[in-house]
Amino acid sequence: MNAPNPTPHLLPTVNQRPTPPELVAALQQHFGERCSTALVVREQHGRDESSFDVPPPGAVVFAQSTADVVVVLQLATQFKVPVIAFGVGTSLEGHLLAVQGGISLDVSRMNQVLSIDAEDLTVTVQPGVTRKQLNEAVKSTGLFFPIDPGADATIGGMAATRASGTNAVRYGTMRENVLALEVVSASGEVIRTGTRAKKSAAGYDLTRLMVGSEGTLGVITEVTVKLYPLPEAVMAATCSFASLADAVNATIQIIQLGVPIARCELLDANTIRVVNAHSKLSLQESAMLLMEFHGSPSGVKEQVETVQAIAAEHGGASFEWAQTPEERTRLWTARHNAYFAGVQSRPGCKAITTDTCVPISRLADALLESVNEAQAAGIPYFLVGHVGDGNFHMGYLIDPNVPAERALAEQLNQQLVERALRVGGTCTGEHGVGLHKMDFLVSETGVSAVNMMRAIKQALDPHNILNPGKIFTL
Amino acid sequence: MNAPNPTPHLLPTVNQRPTPPELVAALQQHFGERCSTALVVREQHGRDESSFDVPPPGAVVFAQSTADVVVVLQLATQFKVPVIAFGVGTSLEGHLLAVQGGISLDVSRMNQVLSIDAEDLTVTVQPGVTRKQLNEAVKSTGLFFPIDPGADATIGGMAATRASGTNAVRYGTMRENVLALEVVSASGEVIRTGTRAKKSAAGYDLTRLMVGSEGTLGVITEVTVKLYPLPEAVMAATCSFASLADAVNATIQIIQLGVPIARCELLDANTIRVVNAHSKLSLQESAMLLMEFHGSPSGVKEQVETVQAIAAEHGGASFEWAQTPEERTRLWTARHNAYFAGVQSRPGCKAITTDTCVPISRLADALLESVNEAQAAGIPYFLVGHVGDGNFHMGYLIDPNVPAERALAEQLNQQLVERALRVGGTCTGEHGVGLHKMDFLVSETGVSAVNMMRAIKQALDPHNILNPGKIFTL
Numbered sequence: 001m002n003a004p005n006p007t008p009h010l011l012p013t014v015n016q017r018p019t020p021p022e023l024v025a026a027l028q029q030h031f032g033e034r035c036s037t038a039l040v041v042r043e044q045h046g047r048d049e050s051s052f053d054v055p056p057p058g059a060v061v062f063a064q065s066t067a068d069v070v071v072v073l074q075l076a077t078q079f080k081v082p083v084i085a086f087g088v089g090t091s092l093e094g095h096l097l098a099v100q101g102g103i104s105l106d107v108s109r110m111n112q113v114l115s116i117d118a119e120d121l122t123v124t125v126q127p128g129v130t131r132k133q134l135n136e137a138v139k140s141t142g143l144f145f146p147i148d149p150g151a152d153a154t155i156g157g158m159a160a161t162r163a164s165g166t167n168a169v170r171y172g173t174m175r176e177n178v179l180a181l182e183v184v185s186a187s188g189e190v191i192r193t194g195t196r197a198k199k200s201a202a203g204y205d206l207t208r209l210m211v212g213s214e215g216t217l218g219v220i221t222e223v224t225v226k227l228y229p230l231p232e233a234v235m236a237a238t239c240s241f242a243s244l245a246d247a248v249n250a251t252i253q254i255i256q257l258g259v260p261i262a263r264c265e266l267l268d269a270n271t272i273r274v275v276n277a278h279s280k281l282s283l284q285e286s287a288m289l290l291m292e293f294h295g296s297p298s299g300v301k302e303q304v305e306t307v308q309a310i311a312a313e314h315g316g317a318s319f320e321w322a323q324t325p326e327e328r329t330r331l332w333t334a335r336h337n338a339y340f341a342g343v344q345s346r347p348g349c350k351a352i353t354t355d356t357c358v359p360i361s362r363l364a365d366a367l368l369e370s371v372n373e374a375q376a377a378g379i380p381y382f383l384v385g386h387v388g389d390g391n392f393h394m395g396y397l398i399d400p401n402v403p404a405e406r407a408l409a410e411q412l413n414q415q416l417v418e419r420a421l422r423v424g425g426t427c428t429g430e431h432g433v434g435l436h437k438m439d440f441l442v443s444e445t446g447v448s449a450v451n452m453m454r455a456i457k458q459a460l461d462p463h464n465i466l467n468p469g470k471i472f473t474l
Numbered sequence: 475m476n477a478p479n480p481t482p483h484l485l486p487t488v489n490q491r492p493t494p495p496e497l498v499a500a501l502q503q504h505f506g507e508r509c510s511t512a513l514v515v516r517e518q519h520g521r522d523e524s525s526f527d528v529p530p531p532g533a534v535v536f537a538q539s540t541a542d543v544v545v546v547l548q549l550a551t552q553f554k555v556p557v558i559a560f561g562v563g564t565s566l567e568g569h570l571l572a573v574q575g576g577i578s579l580d581v582s583r584m585n586q587v588l589s590i591d592a593e594d595l596t597v598t599v600q601p602g603v604t605r606k607q608l609n610e611a612v613k614s615t616g617l618f619f620p621i622d623p624g625a626d627a628t629i630g631g632m633a634a635t636r637a638s639g640t641n642a643v644r645y646g647t648m649r650e651n652v653l654a655l656e657v658v659s660a661s662g663e664v665i666r667t668g669t670r671a672k673k674s675a676a677g678y679d680l681t682r683l684m685v686g687s688e689g690t691l692g693v694i695t696e697v698t699v700k701l702y703p704l705p706e707a708v709m710a711a712t713c714s715f716a717s718l719a720d721a722v723n724a725t726i727q728i729i730q731l732g733v734p735i736a737r738c739e740l741l742d743a744n745t746i747r748v749v750n751a752h753s754k755l756s757l758q759e760s761a762m763l764l765m766e767f768h769g770s771p772s773g774v775k776e777q778v779e780t781v782q783a784i785a786a787e788h789g790g791a792s793f794e795w796a797q798t799p800e801e802r803t804r805l806w807t808a809r810h811n812a813y814f815a816g817v818q819s820r821p822g823c824k825a826i827t828t829d830t831c832v833p834i835s836r837l838a839d840a841l842l843e844s845v846n847e848a849q850a851a852g853i854p855y856f857l858v859g860h861v862g863d864g865n866f867h868m869g870y871l872i873d874p875n876v877p878a879e880r881a882l883a884e885q886l887n888q889q890l891v892e893r894a895l896r897v898g899g900t901c902t903g904e905h906g907v908g909l910h911k912m913d914f915l916v917s918e919t920g921v922s923a924v925n926m927m928r929a930i931k932q933a934l935d936p937h938n939i940l941n942p943g944k945i946f947t948l
Contacts (some may be wrong), residue, residue: 055576119730120833120898162675163933173673175682176650190923196898197831199647201636201686203915203945204927208649208682212675229732258703299773340598357671361593389672424594424670432675441677448665452934453678459933460926471677 012052012094012435013469016101021057023079027103030071034062045086045104049151049339050094051094051350051400052435057084057098062106066182066221069115072105073219073465080463085215087128087154091161092353093434095214099469105219107156110242113137114222122179122196123225134225143227146171149335149430156220160365161432162212166335169255169388170262171228173430178211180184182222186461196224209456214432215467217460222438231262231294235304236328237319239291239311240284244268244371244383247287248364250314251387255360259306260393263292263332264388268371271382278341279334287314290335292328335384342382342395349380349397352409355437356420357391357429366423367392370416379408391429415442433471441472486526486909487943490575495531497553501535501577504545508535508536519560519578524568525624525824525874526909531558531572537581538665540656540695546579547693547939548662554937559652559689561602561628566634566827569688573943579693581630587611588696596653596670598698601630608699617701623904624810630694632673635906636686640809643729643862644736644768645702647904652685656696660935670698683930688906689941691934705736705768709778709795710802711763713785714758718742718845718857721761722918723840724788725861729834733780737766738862739804742845745812745856750816753808764860765808766802809858814867816856821873823854826883830894831865831903840897841866844890853882865903891917907945915946933947 027035036042037059046056060079063069076083082102089096100105110126117123117352118141125134130152134145146156148165157163159181164173171177180194183206191268193206210218247266267275269285276283277369291307293300308319322328334341342349358366367385374381374394385392394416396409411448417427417440427433427440450472457464458474464474501509510516511533520530532555537543550557556576563570567639572578572630584600585607590613591597600610608619621632622639631637633655638647645651654668657680666681684692715721721740728735741749750757765781767774783795796802810814815901817825832840841859846854848868859866868890870883891901891914901907901914924946931938931948938948 010529117833117835119835121730122833162562162679164673168673172650175673175679176646185922185926189922191926192920195895195918196833197865197894197900197903198834199638199642199649199831199865199903200900201829201902201904202900202911202918203686203907203924204691204930205636205649205679205682205686206919206923206926209930212677212679217678219749229730234673256595296773296776298776299770302770302772312907355675357673359591359594359596359670360589360672389669391673422670426669426671426674426676428675429673430675433677437676444669444676445680446666448659448663449667449680450677452659452665452680455933456678458931459929471582 009355012054012097012099014054016055016098017081018331019081020079023075023081024059026075027059031061036060045106048091048096049095050092050436051219051352051398051435052094052097054097057104058101060104060106062109066111066184069105069184069219069221070188070190072103073184073186076465077104077187077463080329080465081184082468083219084467085160085219087157088130090151090153091157091434092431092435095161095432095434095470097435099435108154110221116141117196118143120196121227122224123227124222124470125155126225127154127220129155131155131158138227142230145173145225145227145231147177148336148338155223155225159211159220159223160215162214162430164430166263166265169264170260170385174211175208177226178207178223179226180224181207181210181220183210183218183220185218186354186466187389188462191218212432214434214470216457216470217466233300234294236290236292236322236331238283239289239319240317241287243316245288245364245368246314246316247289248367248387250311251289252363253310254307254359255388257306259303261291261303261307261388262294263290265290265335266385266387266392267270267338268383271342271384273381274341274345275338276335278337278344281334283387290331338382338384339395343399346380346397348399350400351395351397352413353431354394354413354416355428355431356417356425357389358420358423358425360390362423363387363390366420366425369419370394373412377408377412379412381403389429435470438472486528486571486573488528488573490529490572491555493555493575494553496535497549497555497753500549501533505535510534519580520572522563522565522568522570523828524566524908524910525872526568526571527569528573531578532575534580536583538583540658543579543658543693543695544662544664546577546662547658549662550577550702550939551937554939556939556942558941559634559693559803561631564606564625564627565908566905567910569635569906569908569944571909573909582628584695591670592617594670596698597699597701598696598746599629601628601694601697603629605629605632613703616704618704619699619701621648621651623753624813629697629699633685633694633697634687634689636904638904640737640860641741643738643859644734648685649682651700652681652697653700654698655681655694657684657692657694659692660937660940665692676913680796687905688944690931690944691940695887707774708768709774710766710767710796710805713763713793714791714873715761716789718761719838720788721789722841722861724785724790725763726834726837726890727784728781729862733777735765735777735781735862736768737764739764739809740859740861740866741812742857745816745858748815748819748856749808749812752811752818764805812856812858813869816871820854820871822873824874825869825871826887827905827925828868828887828890829902829905830891830899831863832894832897832899834864836897836899837861837864840894840899844868847886847889851886853881854887863903909944912946
């Protein structure tokens with residue numbers, strides 16, 4: 001690796017406020033064993049899937065109800081101590097790290113499915129319900145919830161980071177799929193946003209303001225999301241291409257033609273190698289699209305024919321079909337585990353993950369140049385992409401103890417982001433800003449827009465106790 | 475009509491701040507003839523399609539650029555005078571009325587299509603471009619913009635009120651279709667929100683905070699929206715039913731089965747009568763669904779077969795097809811003009827329009843009981859509905875000079891809204907809150923949520939100059 005010198009801004013600023021013993025005593029009095037200061041529990045809540053190493057929070061509270069969340073926020077307001085909502089810890093951008101100290105508020109025990117309204121295609125859950133748990137709960141209704149980040153994340157966490165995944169190209173992201181929320185404000189007020197109606201023009205869109213606010217404007221205690229009828233027919237296939245460029249250009253054409261493809265995922269040869277090893281598969285080790293088609297049998301047939309023709313134009317091989325539901329599940333599980341497969345391919349490493357999303361016509365330039373730069377730099381990496389959305393992830397695999405490796409990865413990431421911004425894209429399609437992309441956010445949207453976000457934050461959280469130090473600094 | 479006594483809260487509170495002559499002089503110096511204080515111009519900008527009568531604004535400025543908007547907002551901030559952005563004046567809820575006086579900022583001359591990015595399925599326009607103008611501009615690309623409120627509204631106004639229309643059941647509303655905005659803040663800062671990327675997790679969703687904020691948080695000066703490929707096949711049909719209940723129940727089943735119907739509109743016999751008269755049509759005067767199907771030829775055929783079977787189950791007559799594109803246009807133009815046809819059916823009347831949207835399973839109860847109440851009260855009305863979304867409009871036709879008629883209409887509206895809220899719906903699906911639904915907003919979302927909206931407003935517009943007195947009072 002040909003690495004530049006590390007620069008200090010690559011690591012987050014840590015400035016932990018003390019956790020007053022009186023606060024801990026008050027929490028312990030209220031929550032008993034559900035308030036822990038044990039180091040192992042705090043450490044478990046003081047990290048996520050990011051590459052950063054920050055000392056843990058001062059205490060962890062396990063909430064079981066909205067009322068519990070209210071108590072924690074009222075006490076936190078009284079003592080002016082940070083509160084970081086915690087689901088299952090799968091954030092990639094340092095969202096959960098206690099850079100300013102405080103309380104980790106674990107909502108994973110708030111995991112009840114509150115109301116399945118199949119006849120309205122909606123479900124209301126507590127924030128600690130995971131996406132797999134949700135789908136298991138609604139299975140018998142013939143409906144499903146499509147949003148699927150790689151990890152089995154909680155619905156609360158997914159709402160907080162505006163998550164998406166492989167189905168977003170057809171079904172949208174959490175932005176489009178959250179109908180209503182219950183949120184506890186910084187001062188401990190319980191607020192309802194939205195209704196179960198499909199559309200609304202009733203005042204400011206607080207639902208979508210909260211979705212993607214990364215725990216900095218409120219703690220989500222209930223989420224109502226849309227469900228979709230399970231498609232009558234589902235077909236999944238892989239298609240290998242001679243080059244990444246061919247696979248990307250085929251994707252661009254699929255989207256531009258308006259094919260309602262349900263999933264259109266890119267893996268490069270590198271990634272397939274590690275996925276094969278991790279998931280015991282034998283996919284061909286070349287650039288590949290993993291696709292899924294949803295619809296009526298004849299609708300799916302039409303989509304497949306169109307996409308096959310496009311793929312062939314770009315030199316794609318014959319489709320390899322996942323013939324059974326079990327094979328499909330195996331394929332998509334392997335895809336979802338690509339991140340973990342990538343990280344495990346270099347023992348002891350951490351992944352620095354990129355997340356740009358660009359207008360579809362610019363995907364080839366944005367993606368291929370980034371790959372060329374990584375290869376020229378000689379850094380180990382994996383590449384996966386929700387390419388149907390113009391969103392792709394490079395995972396640079398670094399030794400976290402070697403500053404030069406981090407610096408190189410961050411330099412490549414910066415070049416990649418700048419390229420995406422130049423063509424009208426965003427620095428983050430789905431992972432959020434967290435600690436890691438605060439500078440990029442300013443580059444993307446400008447100081448004035450970030451100042452508008454700051455003004456909203458200060459209005460709703462005057463003591464800066466809700467996940468402080470994320471998205472922007474105050 | 476059996477009317478209760480009128481209650482004073484049915485009319486908006488008017489408390490106009492004076493327009494300082496120094497401000498008018500400064501505006502006239504800058505804008506010359508593009509700043510007018512002529513009564514006829516002010517009156518034209520002092521009304522909309524609502525039933526309210528409020529004295530006009532103190533002056534009207536015709537902006538031609540973002541820089542013009544900046545100047546107006548800087549001066550308005552300096553003089554602490556309200557600014558009301560104005561497109562073509564088709565709001566239904568009093569959004570444009572100068573209840574606190576000030577300047578009407580007419581952006582209808584900012585009507586350039588700035589960038590058609592067909593290969594990315596996006597277009598960027600100035601706020602004064604109307605939906606028809608936009609579709610004309612992109613026609614040659616094979617793409618279209620689906621959002622279609624009845625009037626030929628401006629894209630800026632549609633964004634500001636989170637508008638939708640007949641295609642929303644398939645393509646979503648302005649909430650789902652605005653990708654990015656340029657907005658001028660109260661203090662005159664130019665802010666960009668969003669990018670042309672299809673999805674993003676980059677900080678607070680300022681785009682969706684601005685969409686639906688009714689001009690109270692900023693003045694929209696550019697809008698980037700999604701476009702869609704013109705469907706390969708389009709078929710439109712009407713289907714008559716013996717009763718409203720049958721038509722509504724057929725709709726519920728269409729949606730619950732997940733049929734990707736592009737339009738699913740209900741008209742009652744009353745409305746068809748006035749539409750026939752207004753648009754010189756001869757539609758059968760009974761409850762009717764107007765439907766449109768988009769897709770591939772075989773996909774459309776499948777949808778039609780499914781919907782025909784559902785309609786038949788509910789006693790629907792055979793489909794009457796709009797055979798040619800011209801017939802289709804005629805049918806949908808008639809539907810878009812239903813509001814105006816309704817209003818014209820009673821000379822001198824004003825319509826008080828309802829706009830509830832409910833979870834689809836509750837549509838029959840919500841709609842049929844409202845119709846029964848209107849009939850029992852003997853008030854003239856029309857009924858149209860974007861029923862595929864659970865959204866319908868009663869238009870109560872009142873003599874604005876007879877307080878008892880207004881009071882009766884408002885009482886029926888209140889009963890209708892309360893019913894919708896009881897079943898998890900919203901008081902406004904697409905028209906916005908404006909002056910007319912401020913009390914309903916509190917009933918719907920609670921005082922705490924409205925206070926959160928207030929806090930945001932005060933943070934972003936500390937002098938309360940942006941369309942003050944709308945959505946909530948401060």
